[in-house]
Amino acid sequence: MTTIVVVVDALDECDREDDATAIVRLLSMAEEVTSVRLRFFVTSRPELPIRLGFKHIGDSYRDLALHEIPSPDIKRDISIFLAFQLAHIRQNFNETITGPGLPPDWPPSTSLESLVDMAVPLFIFASTACLFIADSNYGDPEEQLNRILEYHKTGGWSQLHKTYLPILDQLLLERTDSGPVSRPENKKAEIITWFREIVGTIVILADPLPAVSLARILGRRQFDVDSKLRGLHSVLNISEEPRVPVKLLHLSFRDFLIDYKNRDANPFWVDEQETHERLAARCLHQLSTGDTLRKDICGVQYACLYWVHHLKGSRVRLHDRHQALQFLQHHFLHWLEALSLIGRISEGIGLIDELQSLVDLDNGAEVSRFLYDAKRFTLNCRSVIDHAPLQLYSSALIFAPEGSVIRQTFQNHISWITTKPAMERNWDPCLQTLEGHSGWVNSVAFSSDGGRLASGSDDGTIKLWNAATGALQSTLEGHSDGVRSVAFSSDGGRLASGSDDGTIKLWDTATGALQSMLEGYSDWVNSVAFSSDSRRLASGSDDGTIKLWDTATGALQQTLDTSTDSTKLSFHSSGSYLDTNIGHLELVDGTKASSGALGVNRYSYGLSRDAS
Template sequence: MRLLKLENDGSIRLTKDLVNNIPPYAILSHTWGDDEDEVTFQGITKGTGRSQRGYKKIEFCCKQAAQDNLDYSWVDTCCIDKSNSTELNEAINSMFRWYQYATRCYVYLSDVSKSVNLQVDELSRPVWKSGFRNSRWFTRGWTLQELIAPSSVEFFGSDNQRLGDKASLEVLLYDITGIPANALRNGPLPDFSIDERMTWSRGRETKRPEDKAYSLMGIFNVHMPLIYGEGEDKALIRLRKKIDSSLKSVLDKVPVVQGAAFDSHAEEHNPTCHPDTRVGLLRAISEWAKNTRAEAVFWLNGRAGTGKSTISRTLAASISKDGYLGASFFFKRGEGDRGGVSKFFTTLAAQLIKKKPALASHVKDVIDTDPDIFSKTLREQFEKLILEPLSKIPQDTGKSNTLVFVIDALDECESDRDVKLIIHLFSRANASQCPQLRIFITSRPELPIRLGFSDIKGTYQDLALHEMPQPVMRHDLSAYFKYELARIRDDYNQSVSTERQLPPKWPQQSEIQKLVEMAIPLFIFAATTCRFLADRNGGNPARKLHKVLVHRTTRQESKLDGTYLPVLNQMVAGCSIRERDEAIREFQNIVGSIAILASPLSTSALARMLNVAQDIIDARLDLLHSVLSIPSSSTSPVRLFHLSFRDFLLDPAKRQSLFWVDEKKTHKQLVTQCLRIMNENLQTDICKVQWPGTPQASIESRTINSNLPPELQYACQYWIFHAERAGDQVHDGGPVHDFLRQHFLHWTETLSLMGKATEILQNIKVLQSLSQAKTSIETLMFLTDAARFILANMSLISSWPLQTYCSALVFAPANSIIRTIFQLELPQWISLLPKVEAQWDTCLQTLEGHGGTVWSVAFSPDSRLVASGSVDRTVRLWSAETGVLQQTLEGHGGSVSSVAFSPDSRLVASGSVDRTVRLWSAETGALQQTLKGHGDWVSSVAFSPDSRLVASGSHDKTVRLWSAETGALQQTLKGHGDWVSSVAFSPDSRLVASGSHDKTVRLWSAETGALQQTLEGHGDWVSSVTFSPDSRLVASGSHDKTVRLWSAETGALQQTLEGHGGRVSSVAFSPDSRLVASGSHDRTVRLWSAETGALQQTLEGHGGTVSSVAFLPDSRLVASGSVDRTVRLWSAETGALQQTLEGHDSSVSSVAFSPDSRLVASGSHDRTVRLWSAETGALQQTLEGHGGTVSSVAFSPDSRLVASGSHDRTVRLWSAETGALQQTLEGHGGSVWSVMFSPDGLSLQTDAGAISLDGSQQHMTTSASAIGTG
């Protein structure tokens, strides 16, 4: 880039080509005159340009820049050497950026003069504005980017007088150009659709036709070579391809579920509503969809077969045509990802990007910032991929901006918890920053869905199809039958001889009325009957109609008989007993398998799966086209038309029916066939990859699919699915045990190749549940070792499939069962094997992910989750079973020092250095409350056993009690002479204990706040306090390296536990009161007998100070959080390490289990509370909001709330279910070091006092009796 410089003598000099350190400059925008009038690069360098007319513009630009204290300027006529094609190409591709980076842009309008047109018109408007409006500058192609790109644009007339700038002339500029104000104000251009940006250039001209496209490159942020001579059309086509490829690059990264959209090939042949049916209903739904003030969610529910999916398809097609459809997702159980939610929001996001390309750049920013977003929690995916991008694109105020998501058959989603979460998340659309979003949901009125909607009362509109007035249903069904049967009659008559034709009046009106009565309220009856009558197999339509009417009934429970028996009976019509029995056996085997498959298979794959000849499969399906979707291609999957057919076949009440399918027996047969297929096909390096370092991501799908046929992939992924549902026990020496001993590593490799390695551990857990100790000793030992093998190598195996045989097997312990059995699989090219331990060590799993020291960990009372709090300001929730991160709870403004679960496992509380306590939903990670009031760090949080209160202890020397429900401050307990580091409620809810840096433990009345006891004896700071489950004892850990046990009633010292080599940072009782756990700066966890004080176990493995310990509610596991940024789960009985939970970005300061054992909450220096699954170790939620370290967390007794205390001087209450912040309790004068709920859950105790959570108001009570004197 060359610049012009005005010298002191008035001459203008051109600089050399600058690459780096470009100084501030002004830039000129103008319209070109005749070529001979403009000053070129050669003219300015040779000094011959001063005599040309265009020099006046250049001189104006340089002098105006000097007045604005700018030494340099840029003008396109003379700063580019256009004789150099390379330079010209680069300049045109850089032009938008050069205008964008200019300090000032001067627009020189040669056809407008302010001094000449000083007069005003009859409306007192300056006449120059008329000339301005008609200026040639607004008709040129290149000036479009020159108007939009710079932040400062000033307009000057030919007399060099200033006319105004882009801001002062904004209304006039919009009137002239039609460019929205937000674009003129330098709003992000990707926020405007491609089509809208294209319209901005409408009516503009360029000298060279190709420049019509080239002048738009900057507007769309694309680059392409210049090909002058290609013509305008080809240049525009190349431009559009470049734009589309940019959009495609984003879409290619977003995982989608194929076949889930309403207009997908999988849905192509499914029906829509007949034009004369559902008219009123569809009108009402369409009006709701377009109403910006309507409820965010519309729930259409109805029993099986009432036509919900048909309505969904019709609605989606209609609003797609009208431009309102944002995305659609049609759930279908048994069709792989269409039955789950792993790609639910990503699929919606991808469709939304196609609808609103302006979203692409925002989604790209999310992906670039967080490449793992697609594996994050549903809440994070919904917010970051959908809500936040939608909130950033401008809305057209001139029309309705609603966008509708059509979600069909939500009841076919496989996880009830996911269903409730989806409903909760969608309900937030009204209250969020995205009021234009509308969600239409259909489902059966199943209990989990009814419960989900009961939680969001007032935010949705609903309608029950089966409760619609019967006259409306009769009208719709009658119209449908008349139309379809007339079509069937006409099609039939055209294909047969005259004497075989049906009469013109077939069917009679009375027959139609009988069909209508049989159908009400099941539209699936009408659709199936018409498909049956249209099928040419089995006789003419009139004869078939007679068979249908034979099954006429008014009983609702028999409606499905009338729907499906006419279709099935034709299979055995006219058969001998032997032929009938054979037909039924084949039907139950083939169709029964189709009905219960976890994912559909093609007829060719099904034939190989069932070991049945292809022609037999085809023959048995030939008569079932009215109930099964059977593609003409043998490689396309066969599907049920409707789930009610599965219900009909498997209904236990129809056990005596000829066509009843024994579900367990069929599952058992499929297990046998899956094992056969795997035994016959699995082998080492099945895809012939050869090189062990080949990443799974680099192996082409065609390579995988050519070596892993569909039935083998199905068998590997779903054989345990069928085994679990077959209910058979696994025995030593049985087919399952034999398969595992021969092919466990081959099966592991294959699942890794398929991208399903994360499912292995859960499958092992299922097999363990199917194995009995008496008959499966060897199997259970194998599975236990296999689980350790997978836990230790999950990351490795999932990323590099062949490392299953290399690193994973090579570094397995010498006595590992897996290593022993599969030692022949050790690579021959490894000549010298490393020395390994004889046995697995005590560490089951290390959970990594925190970005800083882990200060606190806690198990949820339901044992499903582990929570960890860290210096990285986050709380992470992990599955206690698998160690998988479930949620990352973000919001704290400082380190999270303490985490705790509510007793009902619904909430996680986190305390932070940001002086707040935050309560998060353990299920969704949503912030429920932010409790503010502490004047310094919140060091400890705890829930009362009854979940009514959260207590928080703080560096401000106080304990505070808060209402877990409302976040209101109940009490402020004062009396300590230094920081309060820890608080705890007694299980009977009578007392609150607080430990302090003043070396004492104090016991307070939870009801009145009065000081009951001062326990003295420690020689240094008291860092942690807790009550025994029977409320008899208080344990305290201290920097004097000891743990002390005190009588809660008398305050007398009972035991002094010595042995730690460093400060004791945390103590906890096991729920059965047998053990006391202590974490220390010596990097160990120690387990002591609560009765005798004897040391039972020393748990080693952490790489830094152990800052927090907690027991699982069933006393089986101990969780520990450490400065090494991990949470570890240990066996309380053996001391063996079970899991390592990683995710916090800093130290974990506090952990707590929810009382229902589902979640673990952790508070951290990263200012967050994280909720983890106690079962799997997976992170459930990251509760963000605190402005400092979260020093303490606690769950309410009912597990619904989490309280967190923080160094930001606040206590926050969060929903343990959603992670939503419920309250921020402010008022503490310092850090909150400890929080705890009262046993009844109605108040919260912090180190500063008690806080009422009764919903009246947030208030802190500090009575005279609550003020200590010691």
Template sequence: MRLLRVNDNKLTPVEFLGTPTHQYAILSHTWGDDNEEVNFRDLVKNTGKTKAGYKKIQFCGAQAANDGLEFCWVDTCCINKSSDAELSEAINSMFRWYQNAAKCYVYLSDVSTGSSDSNVLSQGEWKLAFQNSRWFRRGWTLQELIAPRSVEFFSVEGNRLGSKSSLIQEIHEITGVPVLALQGSRLSGFSVGERISWAARRQTKREEDAVYSLLGIFDVHMPLIYGEGRQKALNRLRREIKENISINLPVAKGASFDSHMEEHNPKCLRGTRTELLHHIMEWAKDRNSKPIFWLNGMAGTGKSTIARTLAQSFADQGQLGASFFFKKGEAERGNATRFFTTIATYLMGQVPGMKSGMKEAIDADPAIPEKALKDQFEKLILQPLLQAPIQTIELVVVIDALDECERVEDIRAILQLLSRTSDLTPVSLRVFVTSRPELHIHLGFKRMPDGTYKDLILHQVAKQTIEHDIRLFLEHELGEIQQERSLSPNWPSKAQMQALVDLAVPLFIFAATICRYIGDRRDNPRKRLEAILQYQSVTYISKLDKTYLPILTQLFEDEDEVDMQRRTSEFREVVGSIIVLESPLSISSLARLLSIPKEDIRCGLDSLRSVLNIPDCEYIPIRLLHLSFREFLVDPRKKGKSPFWIDEKETHERLVAKCLQLMSSSEGLRQNICNLQRLGTLQSEINKCIIAKSLPPELQYACRYWVHHLEQSKWHIHDGDVIHLFLQKYFLYWLEAMSLIGDAYKCIHMIHSLQTLEYSDRSLSSDFLRDAKRFILRFRPILEDAPLQIYSSALIFAPEISIIRKTFIEHIPGWITQLSKMKDDWDTCRNTLEGHTESVNAVALSPDGQAMVSASDDCTVMLWDSKTGAGLSTLEGHTRSVNAVAFSPDGQVVASASYDRTVRLWDSKTGTNQNVINVDEYIRYLNFSFGGYYLDTNKGRISIYPTSSSFLPQQVCSFGLFVQQDWVCNDKMEKLIWLPPDFRVSTAYFRDRLLILGHVSGFITFLRL
């Protein structure tokens, strides 16, 4: 992008690679005769000052200087239109350039105020000319009106007429553009036809520009073909729109830095963290810098505040690609299930041309959002970015609190995949990551290729720098408290301030928390400050203890023993629940879940506003202000020593009971809870407001997380206990509710979790769960799509012996008066997996039975969840048919052999290729040796680690089952099972009575023998 530097009434062109980091003003105007406009050549040769168009360029520079802006942009002279490539890039980037401008000045050459004195003509007189201005009838000015945040209108004399905000009603009436669109609402919320209609009466000099001027309005990228005519250009635009508007990936709610949930969280106070922020901003600008920056520091050192500040700065400069702020205990923000889909969604809006690659990937595999992280990253981010047109844009992805992602395996996968951003050339992509210095994260970074990342340890920043920043923060916050509460000007004293600084360093969370505590209007700030300073001389407790103990101790001041026991019990029940909830709840929802009056909860939490975010509205969720408060309360070292200690196991047990109680209450689950009129109503057809009313937040929470709390409580399920009784009465109602809230796919995992809690696998309850699992697996497609089909199709076609069918048979609709006899028992077929496109040649189970791997003629290896049948990852690298696969003894590595004469080793958790071994023979079978250091094959033993020879002569080990013509045979070629025509297969694998068949069609079938 080329800008004009404003300096002493001189305008000098300055080239920027990518998005400028400087703020700039941008001019919007109507073109005069081409001969009278100052073009790029005039600018370079300094020959355009005599042209009529120079006046508006002078105006733009002067106005920018008045507004304190060093740079401005004018289309006539900042684009070299003799370069087709530059013109195409400019037109495709124009909307974003206007969007990123600090100010947009609209110069109306046909609107006069009559004099340099704007008061000479009344507003009524110039408004008529304003309404009739040809600026409102030109094609390109539509995006120039909509895109910028700040639009100001000026007369031909340079007098300000008003802004888009102040004139919004008049502009709406003139243009027909909805007020919401003018106010900055997402344009995707307006239909395609409506957006095209905004330009219907607008004119352009070249007929194709009437279409090209809409590219930014629809956020599409397409090449310019002048001479194709308006209709052909419009047809191409419609095709691009059609390809783009269907992309709708799941996004983690509240994960972006500017989400409503993050809105009131702090950013760095002006004057603090200056050197650090400058250092990181310089890293982001340097195209030769390492692509990943890891800022790590212990709890409370201010990492999230820094990340939030940087994300805002990058966003202000148009450099933010995406952001994801992990938050433990906040549903999809606490895990990686929606991490890459969220990042991809935001990058899609920043990188022109990325959408087409994403669209191709989703069309080829609509289930990508549910696949392994490796597949999501490669198909939704890496490949679309590699396929995008080369662009001079620099983007940064900000990832905060990676340590709060719940699964270590996911953290490891994320780090390995992010290291591949160095492969990108079309776009310069940087990744900024914050986390605590956990060992698994440290090792994850160390495994990255050399030169991939740089790191900075926050708590090792020079003590004097941290002390300076904390002092500045305390002086600012306490100064505001002193003014608001009319305290003495010398409060706090210098000695008190120094004591607070000494207590806080190096924890910013201490400074922030005590300032909230001291500033609470329900008590005297002097008294609270003195309470904090009492801990100054205490050396045997941690910094976090010194942060939170004063706040909690004041809860029980002046309480007798009876009242204190009551208050601590209430504290553990309410606050304990808040800190272990999987997803935050509002006061209203928490009250209904715990069966505690709202007033009691609000009163009990009123004194905890310095550690909890408690909204005034009772329907907005309560949130922890910092994870360290939870860690302080559940610290096992405090058991029996602190009245504030929370027993996690006991709290989870209590929440299980409350969830079950709510779901089975008169206001809980029931058949057809949304009162749908038709059994065939699809979940996607139901109004979301109806679902929300029928299943309020606390009931949705209970449905989603009761099994999680049961797992955490270490409960063992017995015949006739509350879990067994609940399932016998409410199982189908629960399935219906999960289908309605879009989480039916989670039910199979939850049932599997319940099975692991069974006290005995030979009990009525274990039989019920086994049947429930078969029921869900068989009818999962209809459970996900049509909730009420649970009571008709699923029950009707379940086998006669099914426990679920026999338990709930009275729920079959009454109008079905006679049923033909179903099969007596479930089919031996447990599940059929679809994913390979050609014949399956080999399958194997992981040692723990949780995962399965398959090899195919389609040159791929696929990993599967053997319990649910979900595809986990597609491993690509072989160039010919893959013949054999095996798991290592610890399940961490998968080996595959191919006709391309290679053996590949893969990480079974992340799907990344660890090693490629070239061999001279075709390998048909392979297996790991007992220790996992060798691969035994039909051609001998292969060393996994480099040796002088890959093959070591060795007797071939046993390989289980094989398929010989129409039979499944063992390794001695003894015929075991005859395969009917419908079950003719290309490979088989047998273990623990589970037979896995790979079909020529590419399907995989599970049989329990």
């Protein structure tokens, strides 16, 4: 059988934690493939969601922590890598000059050994050092190697300092006929200032930007940005194509620059909080200037999506005179329109939530009222403006309560409408209406963390919604008749659905994949419920029975004859009995005992964790 090995590098660099855990679940499903032997080699920092994701898939993987690899093995591997790369650098250099070039035994064994000692245990040091040695902007390979080795003699520095300071220090040197000399202090200060502004921005950005967009957000000329990044190819991935984002070659460069503990030893240290604050201000300035955010103009995507991220990173508290409130009072509708045009309107609700968390409780009464109303307004019209963004300036305002802060702030947009419908004065308790099913909705259930909502309908589908924004995440199809009950597992990773087709289906909520189908009923399945540990599933039917299933194997464990319809059931937290519409059913050695009759409930319902 053919073996295919797939390498997944830097899993921890997924944009969202949910994406990383979903990939882990998908990898575990490779065992179901029988035509080839699939193997996956995954590298990642040991972030908690990823460690938990692997823990949940059982023993189908082997874990290898790099810090547990014996030091001699690491040293040997790095030595092989450096010897190969330096030989390649020597060859390339000798082909570009007319003189004798570097000798065949370059680098000397003592220099190679010192470089290996500096690198262990970080391969990123070895890789970065080779890029620097091969960079002809600052000298020939021998000069570059010697500059790195000078830092080997400096004690007390971290490994990252020894990796990156030899490269950055070259910015502070001036090349002369007699060799590089230190620049005057005022020139050094100028270089460090632009470095912190430009490179500091690159390492703090939530999403990489090409040089042309970077220049725009910083208010600089693109030529200026390009020329200043020219000497940093050893640490940045800079494409010749101006529309390709500038990226870090390795996240450790960011760690090095924002390391607060070593700020005094690092002249290039970047103040993360200050950089976030500057970026937030630049984003708001860009969105507030000229025609960047006007009707029918998409604007600048990065500023629209991430100005709140940078505001939060600056740890600012929003008060009633803050620039953010002034921006929202003038451009809130333009901002929502831009988010809608780029398909990110649902994210706007989360951004408003983040802004609310930043409000100064003592000095932010006005901004607090504005943000509360902004969220209610966005939730109320999200589905409309998702399809027709320009309705923001008419129907969304007209059908908002007359006392709405947003309606009153932007009423000039509807002043041309002479006859307006009578609306309530204030928002009613209904936060949002979720639409999408083509038949009756019979059952809804919240995940245990309150983040997702599942709905089962007579149209035979289950829909998964983002409970905070109301955005549809996925539609699960597979039942041949109406879905009468849905239930999440305790970790939210699986969903059970019971249907009028007499079957129960178990779904992976991250991928939407059908995991298994449980059969055995002769009539409708009215209710399903997971045990607290999610190892068992109970199901009730119109055929007068309740069945208990092993969720791991799909095996039927027990059938309880109730002689009546089972329309409601749930496990007690102890797992020792079921609460049903006919009473308590005790689960002891396959027998049952009934007591305490409960009211019959034809359909199922669910509450969020906080019962809101």
